[in-house]
Amino acid sequence: MNDSQLHYSFPPMSEYVLGNGLRSIWLPDTEQPVIEVLFQVPSGRAHVPAGLEGLSDLTANLMQKGPSSMGHEEYIDTLEQVGASHVLDSGDEHTTFGIRVLARHADDIVPKFWETVTSPAFDDKEFRRMKREMVTALEAEFSDASVLANKHFQAELYGKDHPLGRIPCVNSVKRARLDDVRSFCASHVSPANASIVVAGDRSIEGMEQQWKRPFGAWKGGTVRRASPFPETAPVVENRIRLVDKPDSSQTTLVIGHPSVGEAHPFRNALALGNYVLGGGSFRSRLMAQMRSRAGKTYGIASQLVTGRGAGTFLMSTTTQSGQVDEVLNTIIEVYRDVTENGITEEELDNAKRFAIGNLAFQLEGIGNVAEKILWLRFYGYPNSYIEKYGSTIAGIDLAAVNTALRNALASRGFVICAVGKREEIAPKLGRFGPIRVVNLRAEP
Amino acid sequence: MSASILDNTRERTLSNGLKVICCRKTSAPVVSAQVWYRTGSAHERDGIRGISHILEHMMFRGSKNIASEEHAQRINDVGGHCNAFTAEDVCAYLNCVPRNYLDMVFEMESDRMRGLALDPATLETERKVIIEEYHTYMNNPVAKAFLEFRRDFFDGHPYAVSPLGQLSDIQSVTQDDCRDYFRKHYHPENAVILVVGDFDSEEKVFEKAGKWFGDIDVPPDVPPAAVPPVPSSATGESRRGEWMKRIVEFDVPMLILGYPAPESAAQDALPLDILQMIISQGESSRLHREVVRRQSVAVMTGGMNHFLKLCGMSLFFAAFTPDINVRRVWKALEKEISTVRDRGITTSEMTKIRNTTLTHRALEMYSAEHICQRLGFSETVEGDHRLWIERMQALEKLDRDRVIEVARKYWDPRKSHALFLKPKRTKPLLFIMGLARRIVPRS
Numbered sequence: 001m002n003d004s005q006l007h008y009s010f011p012p013m014s015e016y017v018l019g020n021g022l023r024s025i026w027l028p029d030t031e032q033p034v035i036e037v038l039f040q041v042p043s044g045r046a047h048v049p050a051g052l053e054g055l056s057d058l059t060a061n062l063m064q065k066g067p068s069s070m071g072h073e074e075y076i077d078t079l080e081q082v083g084a085s086h087v088l089d090s091g092d093e094h095t096t097f098g099i100r101v102l103a104r105h106a107d108d109i110v111p112k113f114w115e116t117v118t119s120p121a122f123d124d125k126e127f128r129r130m131k132r133e134m135v136t137a138l139e140a141e142f143s144d145a146s147v148l149a150n151k152h153f154q155a156e157l158y159g160k161d162h163p164l165g166r167i168p169c170v171n172s173v174k175r176a177r178l179d180d181v182r183s184f185c186a187s188h189v190s191p192a193n194a195s196i197v198v199a200g201d202r203s204i205e206g207m208e209q210q211w212k213r214p215f216g217a218w219k220g221g222t223v224r225r226a227s228p229f230p231e232t233a234p235v236v237e238n239r240i241r242l243v244d245k246p247d248s249s250q251t252t253l254v255i256g257h258p259s260v261g262e263a264h265p266f267r268n269a270l271a272l273g274n275y276v277l278g279g280g281s282f283r284s285r286l287m288a289q290m291r292s293r294a295g296k297t298y299g300i301a302s303q304l305v306t307g308r309g310a311g312t313f314l315m316s317t318t319t320q321s322g323q324v325d326e327v328l329n330t331i332i333e334v335y336r337d338v339t340e341n342g343i344t345e346e347e348l349d350n351a352k353r354f355a356i357g358n359l360a361f362q363l364e365g366i367g368n369v370a371e372k373i374l375w376l377r378f379y380g381y382p383n384s385y386i387e388k389y390g391s392t393i394a395g396i397d398l399a400a401v402n403t404a405l406r407n408a409l410a411s412r413g414f415v416i417c418a419v420g421k422r423e424e425i426a427p428k429l430g431r432f433g434p435i436r437v438v439n440l441r442a443e444p
Numbered sequence: 445m446s447a448s449i450l451d452n453t454r455e456r457t458l459s460n461g462l463k464v465i466c467c468r469k470t471s472a473p474v475v476s477a478q479v480w481y482r483t484g485s486a487h488e489r490d491g492i493r494g495i496s497h498i499l500e501h502m503m504f505r506g507s508k509n510i511a512s513e514e515h516a517q518r519i520n521d522v523g524g525h526c527n528a529f530t531a532e533d534v535c536a537y538l539n540c541v542p543r544n545y546l547d548m549v550f551e552m553e554s555d556r557m558r559g560l561a562l563d564p565a566t567l568e569t570e571r572k573v574i575i576e577e578y579h580t581y582m583n584n585p586v587a588k589a590f591l592e593f594r595r596d597f598f599d600g601h602p603y604a605v606s607p608l609g610q611l612s613d614i615q616s617v618t619q620d621d622c623r624d625y626f627r628k629h630y631h632p633e634n635a636v637i638l639v640v641g642d643f644d645s646e647e648k649v650f651e652k653a654g655k656w657f658g659d660i661d662v663p664p665d666v667p668p669a670a671v672p673p674v675p676s677s678a679t680g681e682s683r684r685g686e687w688m689k690r691i692v693e694f695d696v697p698m699l700i701l702g703y704p705a706p707e708s709a710a711q712d713a714l715p716l717d718i719l720q721m722i723i724s725q726g727e728s729s730r731l732h733r734e735v736v737r738r739q740s741v742a743v744m745t746g747g748m749n750h751f752l753k754l755c756g757m758s759l760f761f762a763a764f765t766p767d768i769n770v771r772r773v774w775k776a777l778e779k780e781i782s783t784v785r786d787r788g789i790t791t792s793e794m795t796k797i798r799n800t801t802l803t804h805r806a807l808e809m810y811s812a813e814h815i816c817q818r819l820g821f822s823e824t825v826e827g828d829h830r831l832w833i834e835r836m837q838a839l840e841k842l843d844r845d846r847v848i849e850v851a852r853k854y855w856d857p858r859k860s861h862a863l864f865l866k867p868k869r870t871k872p873l874l875f876i877m878g879l880a881r882r883i884v885p886r887s
Contacts, residue, residue: 032809080726083798105799144584283521291573292513295571319576353522354520355523367810
């Protein structure tokens with residue numbers, strides 16, 4: 001790595017909080033004649049009431065169906081006529097709405113987008129249509145082993161009582177009423193907790209002149225402060241959820257346990273350790289062992305999913321059902337070796353070089369820069385977090401990584417989710433722990 | 445914007461026939477460097493179907509000076525990423541690295557162009573990996589059904605087989621088969637290098653290319669790769685509105701409707717893309733507006749053109765609830781298609797498509813990798829990298845009569861081919877829900 005990679009400078013921008021509490025960021029860039037607006041609230045799937053899983057997705061989608069002042073078809077026609085398109089990123093703890101439009105049409109389109117986000121029509125006909133679409137999409141997921149495995153893993157790990165265990169399913173979407181949507185929107189979408197970035201082909205002054213006033217005029221609802229998520233108990237003994245998929249010749253496995261959140265002091269050290277374990281593609285030990293040496297899978301990876309409070313660590317792969325026990329055993333052995341014995345100086349060096357060099361790709365194009373700024377604000381980081389990221393990573397030593405792996409990752413037990421043919425894999429998985437078999441179409 | 449890419453793009457052919465195309469783009473300190481070989485599953489014969497894909501994997505498993513998987517590891521070590529794909533007409537090897545690592549990419553790409561290790565034990569391990577990949581694909585009921593659709597659509601032609609190949613051939617391809625196929629197809633005359641991003645100058649790129657690739661010889665006595673001509677099944681001449689039904693482990697009934705399409709480089713390809721966007725793209729598209737919203741016959745609709753070097757497919761699909769008869773869905777799709785064919789499109793629709801295409805193009809331009817990939821496809825599949833750029837200019841001049849002419853030429857119901865995916869298990873709840881919605885319409 002070279003010195004220039006250790007320091008990054010964001011392009012010039014202007015940022016402040018408007019009188020109504022809305023954090024506004026103006027980010028000019030002339031590379032392409034496009035304007036991108038991203039609006040984010042710190043609410044998502046984990047903030048919906050129990051029994052109404054999927055409500056945040058329904059709400060987010062309906063909020064892009066047009067403002068109360070115009071019908072859906074008129075709104076969509078107006079947008080699509082000039083080539084504008086929506087962006088929607090719906091997560092456990094956040095929802096991001098956006099619009100991308102040619103700069104020459106931005107003055108017409110951005111106000112309409114703003115109006116639909118802040119004053120959505122919530123039309124009953126559109127609501128029922130949206131529910132039908134979501135139900136069909138959820139039904140289609142029954143054939144996707146990877147999606148099923150991840151949903152059932154998260155449900156098994158957290159349970160229905162924990163906000164992170166609230167997984168959208170067919171029945172919960174059917175249960176939702178339009179009043180639930182209105183109520184969720186009113187209590188979670190407000191200038192007091194939202195941020196907006198306007199990025200693209202216009203000067204800061206030009207952006208402010210056009211949009212600062214309407215952004216500042218929005219009143220919004222009374223935001224309901226989300227309570228911190230309850231602590232999740234460590235997994236001390238393996239527990240297995242087997243999703244019976246009788247037509248599959250392969251088994252998809254997701255194995256993991258609760259982990260640390262984004263703000264945890266070990267976070268960056270753990271990310272480097274995870275690169276060596278399974279995050280680093282062909283540099284990772286899991287890939288080397290399971291694919292390169294044994295040919296037992298097309299792909300295997302591990303990841304740290306870090307939220308504001310809690311986090312999740314998971315490893316996932318797909319393999320022939322006949323060898324699922326052998327594969328699971330090896331995954332656990334590799335995990336134990338990395339978390340108990342640590343990684344080497346050479347492996348750490350590779351992980352650091354990847355983390356530092358990769359930042360340039362994460363920030364290619366103004367849209368990626370805008371997303372990164374929203375990510376920083378969501379976690380409460382200043383820009384210097386990214387600007388100094390290279391030197392922060394470079395300064396992490398082997399002892400810190402191995403301590404983090406031992407203290408913050410090593411788990412005695414795992415939650416294991418296997419999606420495959422029950423009669424073939426149940427006998428092979430029994431030695432890893434008690435198995436609960438669920439139907440393919442069961443609610444997660 | 446497109447013009448500036450054209451202005452910035454330079455090309456040079458080395459003395460061994462290897463073409464190098466580069467485009468300087470300095471907005472981010474990264475470089476995308478790709479090598480595209482003009483070989484894919486269409487060049488395979490019976491007995492070795494899937495060998496291009498096997499070689500794609502083996503390209504990462506070592507060459508004379510690069511150890512097995514060292515290529516991917518070294519790219520990762522500088523923060524970059526690499527990948528590859530095998531298609532019907534091409535195999536492409538994609539690398540993205542920080543700006544000062546172009547030499548490293550050229551060193552490794554040139555080493556594998558000179559020859560592969562093809563170690564027998566490694567080949568056996570990688571064969572297992574590929575078989576896992578094959579099964580993952582085949583365990584997806586929609587993907588599996590679509591394979592049957594293409595087998596029928598391109599009946600009698602290598603395009604009928606997916607680039608993944610035939611399982612029996614994947615299991616039996618030998619080291620000698622791989623060596624022979626590599627020798628015939630992986631040489632400088634059959635390849636193109638593309639570099640887009642933050643490099644010093646075009647001259648420097650050509651100089652580096654000459655240094656690393658300039659002395660790689662084309663093997664003697666290698667005949668030009670040949671692909672059989674397009675079969676009558678793909679032009680639609682041998683079919684009469686045929687359809688097939690497959691019972692699948694999928695909960696949502698689906699209909700896929702395909703029409704013949706021209707080769708990717710054809711003049712008709714652009715108007716056909718415009719038509720496809722008008723019919724199926726976005727919530728203001730004709731299918732969504734009419735079939736989903738007004739008639740409530742389907743829950744989702746979509747479409748795409750799949751253009752290949754010799755011919756293509758123009759595809760439409762609809763997902764619907766079990767209470768709807770598939771023939772009704774089929775009729776509704778065909779009605780929208782025939783309306784375009786008979787009555788044409790509006791000026792407003794043309795404007796919408798121009799704006800949509802302009803926006804997509806602008807967003808693509810942020811990424812060096814996307815630009816590289818577009819140039820690579822146009823150069824190797826369509827014969828000239830400029831086509832991708834010039835198509836945007838052609839869009840400005842395209843008139844509605846020309847678009848309608850193309851609709852009439854290709855979207856002929858007598859030439860269509862349909863596939864109905866019928867769920868093995870009809871969900872009573874879904875059925876009742878759909879039926880109730882139809883008996884007591886609320887919208």
